Amino acid sequence: MYVYRSLHELSRSQKRFVQTIIGYFTGCNMILDAGSGSGWVGDALKDSLSATLTSVDIKSELLKGNSSRYTYAAAMDVRHLGFSEAFDLILAKDIIEHMVNPAAAMEQFRQALKENGKIFITVPSPQAPYFWDDYTHIRPFTKASLSHLLMESGFEILHMHYLARPTIGASLLRLKGAFDALAEHGFRRGDLMAIAQKNSMLRQNLHVMSPISTL
Helix, strand or coil, rough: CCCCCCCHHHHHHHHHHHHHHHHCCCCCCCEEEECCCCCCHHHHHHHHEEEEEEEECHHHHHCCCCHCCCEEEECCCCHCCCCCEEEEEEEEEECCHCCCHHHHHHHHHHHHHEEEEEEEEEEEEECCHHHHHHHCCCCCCCHHHHHHHHHHHHHEEEEEEEECCCCCHHHHHHHHHHHHHCCCCCCCEEEEEEEEEHHHHHHHHHHHHCCCCCC
């Protein structure tokens, strides 16, 4: 069952994570948490931005509990959302690696966002050991593969970097930033995080753009 956690109830590492991304989402008043799962990122951004939060997940049991916090909540496949220019921000945390055709979900996200709306995505990299432990995972992502998917789906990439795998022990939390920097070079590499903005002109002009370098 879902348990709502306000910003002050998050762990120290979760708060630091939110602090690293919150600046990209100023003015985002309507948030869609797609495949919300435990939902802690949506909770934190809702509180920090004083935003309205809509949550959908294919597993209805994950949406039970504090339903009063939502404007809307439904058991729904993100590949068939049906929203049209309704949101300023979409959270897609750890979901597209489960899909045979992630482009179908990205098209739904693009349609659901207002023009210049933003999407926040996290996916496992090939070096993340936990990727291979979940039989429902279809594919990991590199910077190059996620960049291609975002651009071909009509998104302009604002920020993308690898995150280090979690460290053990609270005393190491102060080193998380240094580990994330090292993850760019392959050290303890775990998830890949991206923030991108809807850009309708991008897909129209994609054929004239230079190839993306392998990262």
